[in-house]
Amino acid sequence: xxxxxxxRAKRRALEAVEYIARERPAAAAAWLDHLLERTSNLSELAGxxxxxxxxxxxxxxxxxxxxYRVIYRVDAKRVVILTLRHWRRAWDATEVTPA
Numbered sequence: 001x002x003x004x005x006x007x008r009a010k011r012r013a014l015e016a017v018e019y020i021a022r023e024r025p026a027a028a029a030a031w032l033d034h035l036l037e038r039t040s041n042l043s044e045l046a047g048x049x050x051x052x053x054x055x056x057x058x059x060x061x062x063x064x065x066x067x068y069r070v071i072y073r074v075d076a077k078r079v080v081i082l083t084l085r086h087w088r089r090a091w092d093a094t095e096v097t098p099a
Contacts, residue, residue: 001043002078008095009070012084016068035065039072039081046074054091071096 005013013035021028042048042063049061052071060082062071068084073096083095 001046003039003043003081004078005039005081006083008083009081012068016084031065035070038063038065039070042072042079042081046072046079052096054093055096060096 013032017028017032020031047061049063049070049072051058052060052062059074060071061074062069064070064087065084067087069087070081071083071085072079072081085092085095
């Protein structure tokens with residue numbers, strides 16, 4: 001199974017890295033490395049994330065990467081990372097639709 005990042009998810013990850021890097025560049029690089037490591041193994045462990053409570057559909061899952069929720073959809077042949085959401089932000093259903 002392949003892991004694919006949506007444009008929205010890429011943009012959100014870059015925004016997070018830029019924000020962290022303002023005060024802690026090394027921490028930003030480490031955060032991104034860990035994020036990429038955790039999401040790359042979704043190709044073998046796509047079902048490990050919990051079902052997104054707001055959707056309640058087993059195809060939509062999330063893993064936590066502090067302080068973000070990495071929300072993804074499991075398709076027949078791929079995992080699509082849809083978005084990263086800060087866990088304090090209110091739910092926005094439009095973020096799990098194509099960007």
